[in-house]
Amino acid sequence: MARGTTTEEPVRQRLVAEATRLFAERGFESTSVQEIVAAAGVTKGAMYHYFASKDDLLHEIYGRVLRMQTERLTMFADAAGPVAERLHAAATDVVVTTVDNLDDSKVFFRSMHQLSPEVYKTVRAERRRYHERFRDLVAEGQRAGVFRDDIPAEIVVGFFFGSVHHLGTWYHPDGPLSGPEIGRHFADLLLRSLGNA
Amino acid sequence: MARGTTTEEPVRQRLVAEATRLFAERGFESTSVQEIVAAAGVTKGAMYHYFASKDDLLHEIYGRVLRMQTERLTMFADAAGPVAERLHAAATDVVVTTVDNLDDSKVFFRSMHQLSPEVYKTVRAERRRYHERFRDLVAEGQRAGVFRDDIPAEIVVGFFFGSVHHLGTWYHPDGPLSGPEIGRHFADLLLRSLGNA
DNA sequence: CTGTCCTGACCGACCAGTCGGTACGCTTGT
DNA sequence: ACAAGCGTACCGACTGGTCGGTCAGGACAG
Structure with missing residues (x-):
């Protein structure tokens, strides 16, 4: 030392x-x-x-975020219980962890295009796998007849994650709403827009 | 010349x-x-x-986008007809114009923090007024009993515009979905998550 | 003595912005 | 009719400064 x-x-x-x-x-x-x-x-x-370069430092940040989010999503998606409950839990969790690591989130969506082409591709691919896992959860519910299926699962996922990624631009920890509160609202909005009842 | x-x-x-x-x-x-x-x-x-500076060039881009979007929203919001229809039309329109000007949208949300402090404040304020106009439309529907009111209108608007702003990161004009199709889906998701029926 | 951790002076590349100058058409006085 | 004077549009070499990255070597643990 x-x-x-x-x-x-x-x-x-x-x-x-x-x-x-x-x-x-x-x-x-x-x-x-x-x-x-x-x-x-x-x-x-x-x-x-x-670190090999300034880029490498950025890459490290992306790696950390992706590893954590993928791990958590897998945990919620593979749990037992009805698909609607699993999706609600996963959606709430991604919002809460995003709010808890707002800086990571800001860096993620603002600086992605500064990565070198190869690293950029790797990150995109991992991000894509993450989205696909989430999409499969939506599709599962649609096949089961629990969710409406007149809107492609792909669009629903793009819609939802757009909202989550943009939290960094307007959410403030000192504001009136806590992370879990926002998480519940967001998950409610998602589930409701998929609702069949 | x-x-x-x-x-x-x-x-x-x-x-x-x-x-x-x-x-x-x-x-x-x-x-x-x-x-x-x-x-x-x-x-x-x-x-x-x-142009006075490189910043001034960026400012010009923001001005153009803001002027257009505000003008269009006002048009849809102040039209005649039920609030649900007006909101649906306004939501569809903002998606379509965003997709039609994807480059503007990418610049907008990625480079905002590069503006000088004063210009940044001006842009934020104008953006805020835009969001408020949209929020009022949601709140109007809630007061009228047309929309559910168990989620604050502010959150709903943050949720929806997050989705819209993030179109720039994944929408591709050569993809399977046209701007109006995405617009309809997004507006349906919004209206449905507010639905009372 | 050797490998790990770290220092801080230094380098070449690059960048936003400046400035003296040029080209050209419009106005004005005669 | 014509030239002098002027304003707008534009050129491109140059400058002061910053930045990412390098390197020769020092300090300390085992």
């Missing part, structure tokens, strides 16, 4: 955390490597010891 | 058009002024003759 500088948290994690915060605040292109390392209390050399 | 160069379209309009295309493709910060003027077939001097 070389010289005991300031914090106990490992340098690598501090760099990712500060980068996330700054990218969310100013955007990827408007944040210099110098600002990131200054915020983390190290120098450029340290950053380039752990 | 000075020297007859190449195209007939005025230089100013060509600059805005090419800037929109490039900003949508690469993002504001990753597009150099040099690239914009090269695409428009002029030089930097010409651009700085018409």
